[in-house]
Amino acid sequence: MVVRIARKELLEMTRDGRFRVAGGVVALLLLIALGLGWHRHSNVTAAHEIAIAQEREIWESQGEKSPHSAAHYGVYAFKPTGRLAFFDPGTEAYTGVTVWLEAHKQNQFLYRPALDGNTLQRFGELTAAAVLQLLLPLLIILLAFSAFAGERESGTLRQVLSLGVRRSDLAVGKALGVVGALALLLVPAVMLGAAALTAARADSPSGGLVRTLFLAGAYLLYLGAFVGVTLAVSVRARSARFALVALLGFWVFVCLAAPRAATDLAKALYPTPSVQEFAAALAEEKETGIGGVDYDDFLEARKQELLAEYGVDDVEALPINYAGWRFQVSEEYGNQFFDRHYARLWDQFEAQDGFRQKIGFAAPLLAVRSLSMSLAGSDFAHFRRFAEQAEQYRRRLVAFLNDDMRDHAGAGFSYRRDQGLWSKAPAFAYDAPDPVWAVSGQSTALAALVLWLVLSAVLARSAAARLEVS
Amino acid sequence: MLLRVMRNEWRGLAADRTLWAVTILLAVVMLFAASNGARWSALQQERHGRLVADQSERLEETRDQLLEIARGGSPRSRFLDPRNPAQVGQSFAAGYALLPPAPLAPLSVGQSDILPAHYKITLESREALFAGDELDNPTNLLAGRFDVAFVIVFLYPLVILALSYNLLSGEKEGGTLALALAQPISLTRLATAKILGCGVVVLSLTAALTLAATVAASVDLGAPGAFSSLAAYFGITAVYGLFWFSLALLVNAFGRGSATNAVILAGAWLTLALIVPSATSLFAATLYPVPSRVEMIQSVRVAGQEASELGSQLLSAYFEDHPEMAPEGEIDPRDYYSLKFVMEDEISRQIAPLTERFEAQIRGQQSVVEKFRFLSPAILAQQALNDLSGTGYSRFDHFRSEAGRFADEWKSHFLPQIFRKTVVTAEALGELPRFSYRPERPSAIAERVGGTALLIALSAVLLLGTALWALRRYPLTA
Numbered sequence: 001m002v003v004r005i006a007r008k009e010l011l012e013m014t015r016d017g018r019f020r021v022a023g024g025v026v027a028l029l030l031l032i033a034l035g036l037g038w039h040r041h042s043n044v045t046a047a048h049e050i051a052i053a054q055e056r057e058i059w060e061s062q063g064e065k066s067p068h069s070a071a072h073y074g075v076y077a078f079k080p081t082g083r084l085a086f087f088d089p090g091t092e093a094y095t096g097v098t099v100w101l102e103a104h105k106q107n108q109f110l111y112r113p114a115l116d117g118n119t120l121q122r123f124g125e126l127t128a129a130a131v132l133q134l135l136l137p138l139l140i141i142l143l144a145f146s147a148f149a150g151e152r153e154s155g156t157l158r159q160v161l162s163l164g165v166r167r168s169d170l171a172v173g174k175a176l177g178v179v180g181a182l183a184l185l186l187v188p189a190v191m192l193g194a195a196a197l198t199a200a201r202a203d204s205p206s207g208g209l210v211r212t213l214f215l216a217g218a219y220l221l222y223l224g225a226f227v228g229v230t231l232a233v234s235v236r237a238r239s240a241r242f243a244l245v246a247l248l249g250f251w252v253f254v255c256l257a258a259p260r261a262a263t264d265l266a267k268a269l270y271p272t273p274s275v276q277e278f279a280a281a282l283a284e285e286k287e288t289g290i291g292g293v294d295y296d297d298f299l300e301a302r303k304q305e306l307l308a309e310y311g312v313d314d315v316e317a318l319p320i321n322y323a324g325w326r327f328q329v330s331e332e333y334g335n336q337f338f339d340r341h342y343a344r345l346w347d348q349f350e351a352q353d354g355f356r357q358k359i360g361f362a363a364p365l366l367a368v369r370s371l372s373m374s375l376a377g378s379d380f381a382h383f384r385r386f387a388e389q390a391e392q393y394r395r396r397l398v399a400f401l402n403d404d405m406r407d408h409a410g411a412g413f414s415y416r417r418d419q420g421l422w423s424k425a426p427a428f429a430y431d432a433p434d435p436v437w438a439v440s441g442q443s444t445a446l447a448a449l450v451l452w453l454v455l456s457a458v459l460a461r462s463a464a465a466r467l468e469v470s
Numbered sequence: 471m472l473l474r475v476m477r478n479e480w481r482g483l484a485a486d487r488t489l490w491a492v493t494i495l496l497a498v499v500m501l502f503a504a505s506n507g508a509r510w511s512a513l514q515q516e517r518h519g520r521l522v523a524d525q526s527e528r529l530e531e532t533r534d535q536l537l538e539i540a541r542g543g544s545p546r547s548r549f550l551d552p553r554n555p556a557q558v559g560q561s562f563a564a565g566y567a568l569l570p571p572a573p574l575a576p577l578s579v580g581q582s583d584i585l586p587a588h589y590k591i592t593l594e595s596r597e598a599l600f601a602g603d604e605l606d607n608p609t610n611l612l613a614g615r616f617d618v619a620f621v622i623v624f625l626y627p628l629v630i631l632a633l634s635y636n637l638l639s640g641e642k643e644g645g646t647l648a649l650a651l652a653q654p655i656s657l658t659r660l661a662t663a664k665i666l667g668c669g670v671v672v673l674s675l676t677a678a679l680t681l682a683a684t685v686a687a688s689v690d691l692g693a694p695g696a697f698s699s700l701a702a703y704f705g706i707t708a709v710y711g712l713f714w715f716s717l718a719l720l721v722n723a724f725g726r727g728s729a730t731n732a733v734i735l736a737g738a739w740l741t742l743a744l745i746v747p748s749a750t751s752l753f754a755a756t757l758y759p760v761p762s763r764v765e766m767i768q769s770v771r772v773a774g775q776e777a778s779e780l781g782s783q784l785l786s787a788y789f790e791d792h793p794e795m796a797p798e799g800e801i802d803p804r805d806y807y808s809l810k811f812v813m814e815d816e817i818s819r820q821i822a823p824l825t826e827r828f829e830a831q832i833r834g835q836q837s838v839v840e841k842f843r844f845l846s847p848a849i850l851a852q853q854a855l856n857d858l859s860g861t862g863y864s865r866f867d868h869f870r871s872e873a874g875r876f877a878d879e880w881k882s883h884f885l886p887q888i889f890r891k892t893v894v895t896a897e898a899l900g901e902l903p904r905f906s907y908r909p910e911r912p913s914a915i916a917e918r919v920g921g922t923a924l925l926i927a928l929s930a931v932l933l934l935g936t937a938l939w940a941l942r943r944y945p946l947t948a
Contacts, residue, residue: 018733022737029749032749032752033752036752036756039756043759043762044762047761047762047764047765048762048764050764051764051768055768055771058768058771058772058775062775063775063778063779076767078764090612091609091612093612094584094608094609094611094612095608097763097764098763098764098767108602108605110601110602110763111601111763112584112603112608113760113763114584114611115584115585115603116760116763116828116831116832117751117755117760117832117835118751118754118755118835118836118838118839119581119836119839119853119862119863120747120748120750120751120754120839120849121751122581122614123744123747123748123751123848123849123852124614124744124747125748125752126749126751126752130748134744135740138736138740142733146729241636241728241732244729244732245632245732248628248732248736249632252625252628256624256625257499257616257625259613259614260613260615260616260620261502261616263609263610263613263615263616264502264506264509264615264616266607266610267510268506268509272605272606272607273605274517274604275586275602275604275605276520276521276588276590277517277520278605280524345605348607349607349609352607352609352610353607353609356609373609379609380607380608380609383608
């Protein structure tokens with residue numbers, strides 16, 4: 001019986017002009033978004049690969065200088081775009097693409113692509129993820145708002161129930177009908193996406209295919225919740241018109257108002273400094289030191305240790321290059337402050353994102369968006385991981401150069417090296433996280449989505465069980 | 471008669487729970503939006519104040535140090551000497567270029583969350599000075615803010631549509647339409663009266679709530695230009711509302727059922743407020759793709775290497791081109807600061823074509839936006855509200871060029887001193903260039919906002935005319 005109801009619903013929907021138009025538009029937008037997303041993504045990836053190779057070449061050919069000058073010259077690290085970012089670019093337009101890794105300083109990332117765009121970007125980007133997050137729920141509402149309310153108005157509900165159809169079968173059948181109609185739209189798009197991913201050899205260590213599967217699961221939960229809510233409202237509503245208006249209101253709250261309200265609330269609850277305040281606080285603490293230990297004290301303590309280690313009482317008598325050693329000490333002194341300040345800032349950003357996940361219990365869009373960006377590797381957590389690895393690399397590189405200077409006693413400040421050393425310096429390789437890492441921070445969002453699906457299904461079922469004929 | 475229908479419409483609205491629900495909802499979101507805007511604006515102002523204080527404190531300290539040195543003392547730091555003009559321009563006296571917030575800033579966050587309202591001006595190249603930007607969680611920037619402009623551009627049309635989607639279809643379905651038309655009134659007049667009745671209520675409600683939001687956000691209405699900006703803010707809100715009412719009437723004029731009207735209007739709102747803007751943005755970005763900044767960095771690096779290989783040759787070439795900057799007597803080819811700034815000048819010159827390409831592409835994108843903005847009243851309204859609040863793109867763009875002008879002035883003040891190794895004194899600190907923001911011509915903003923208002927009004931009138939024309943063939947019976 002359920003199958004027969006589902007088939008009837010599906011047939012009716014596909015014959016309905018409204019579904020054809022709306023479904024056609026959504027499918028078209030999805031294709032455009034996927035196509036242009038892929039185009040952008042391959043451009044960025046290509047530019048990125050060229051840049052990495054060029055940057056290494058520039059580094060190695062920097063000519064003869066002291067290793068510490070080379071550390072000042074530094075290298076640029078370029079943030080790769082995730083493989084699934086063509087589907088959901090997430091925060092990529094709003095995070096810098098590169099960072100300069102130089103001696104003594106942990107720099108901010110530069111060049112947010114959004115600043116190189118047009119002002120309309122702030123209306124929201126047309127991405128495949130946005131189509132799934134915003135437009136498909138609307139399509140579901142459009143398909144199903146009159147599922148019960150409409151049949152009740154036209155009197156067919158009484159007829160159907162008089163045939164002895166169980167109310168719960170009717171609900172499940174109608175839900176399956178909507179799901180079938182959505183599948184008509186989504187299956188080709190998913191196959192296209194999967195083909196594109198296979199072409200890009202997505203099954204990398206970062207788990208492209210697993211991430212895709214997780215993504216599909218997250219969206220199924222989200223869209224399933226919308227089917228449930230829509231059917232539940234359709235059962236309860238006095239009229240089809242009322243069901244539609246109520247459901248549109250729900251959509252506006254979930255998809256339009258909640259994400260922006262969450263931003264303002266998150267910023268109020270977890271404030272962050274301006275760029276100048278951040279720099280000033282860092283500089284001030286570096287000046288005064290931690291626990292009253294400023295640079296001079298720090299250096300003196302390390303110097304005493306060093307002298308004791310070599311059993312001498314003057315730096316002149318050391319068998320190492322003291323200048324090189326001291327550069328590294330100053331590096332280590334400064335790193336403490338970067339660790340503290342960046343961690344504090346980024347923890348605050350993550351707290352804001354965590355708060356957004358919690359709002360997912362009220363507005364499931366925030367939950368699915370969080371999960372989607374995370375699985376596509378385009379959320380703040382992925383950015384932070386890259387930034388932290390780049391910073392660890394900076395420290396390794398600078399230490400490598402300072403240590404080389406330290407190990408060449410007697411040369412003092414005038415010590416020079418050339419390509420021989422530069423090409424031996426470690427290169428930066430970003431270790432992209434696996435899918436488990438990506439979802440490990442998303443348990444709240446996942447719980448919110450599961451809860452939404454379960455609650456909406458229970459609601460729809462219990463409402464259908466008490467379905468009133470008139 | 472017109473008035474009687476309007477009065478009847480009000481009675482109907484007052485009896486309907488929808489209006490009360492909408493009023494309460496709108497009041498809540500407006501006040502929430504106002505408090506968000508006020509918080510953001512206060513924070514920005516506080517930060518500006520701190521920057522100004524920081525700058526004068528730093529200058530005061532430098533002056534003290536210079537006086538101390540003049541009395542025979544020595545610099546406080548081994549590495550930093552306030553007598554060195556390069557170090558004074560780079561750090562001791564480095565000033566801020568600040569964009570003063572406009573009076574209506576709390577009403578629209580606009581681009582102010584991503585475009586900086588202050589730059590620290592040092593002797594670095596323009597590329598370096600303007601490369602940094604505000605520090606915010608990218609997820610916040612992605613989602614955008616809940617400000618008064620958001621309520622007006624996105625939510626207010628929905629309120630209008632929720633109250634007017636069944637303007638005629640509702641009466642028809644309830645059977646009252648035929649009754650009303652039995653009175654001596656034409657359908658066109660009835661429809662006009664109904665829409666006027668509904669419109670007056672919604673517009674005055676929104677105006678009252680916006681005014682309340684303005685007061686709640688403690689906007690200083692006595693500030694120059696504040697009052698006229700607020701009046702224009704109301705004007706934009708009014709014509710924007712008119713557009714949506716006209717659209718609702720037009721859809722009603724087709725004579726479909728209420729549910730169908732609701733679907734069509736929701737689809738129209740979605741298309742105009744969300745899909746057209748993001749599709750236009752995507753279209754502009756595809757037509758004028760901005761090259762990756764990664765390329766720019768590479769070019770700067772390569773230009774830098776070339777410049778450093780030329781080294782002292784660059785210095786003499788520079789003084790041949792700028793004899794007025796040349797020091798008297800011998801040129802020291804190893805002078806660190808002279809070399810540094812001459813090299814930076816050379817790098818800027820080398821990468822100028824690339825910088826120009828970036829800017830041309832961004833301008834290209836913006837021109838697509840300007841050409842197609844009339845496709846969506848939401849784009850027009852958002853731009854106008856941002857302009858009125860002083861948070862639109864053009865004001866930040868103007869500020870950047872102002873800051874650039876000041877950076878040039880700053881540089882040309884210090885460069886000759888650096889080349890000539892002039893010793894900075896306490897008196898010289900009093901003669902530093904100062905940044906003062908020269909605002910855009912008010913008439914430029916008025917023209918832009920006025921043009922936008924006209925465009926929205928024109929499309930509203932067009933819709934209204936079509937609706938009234940279509941009403942002549944309105945099917946009175948289903």
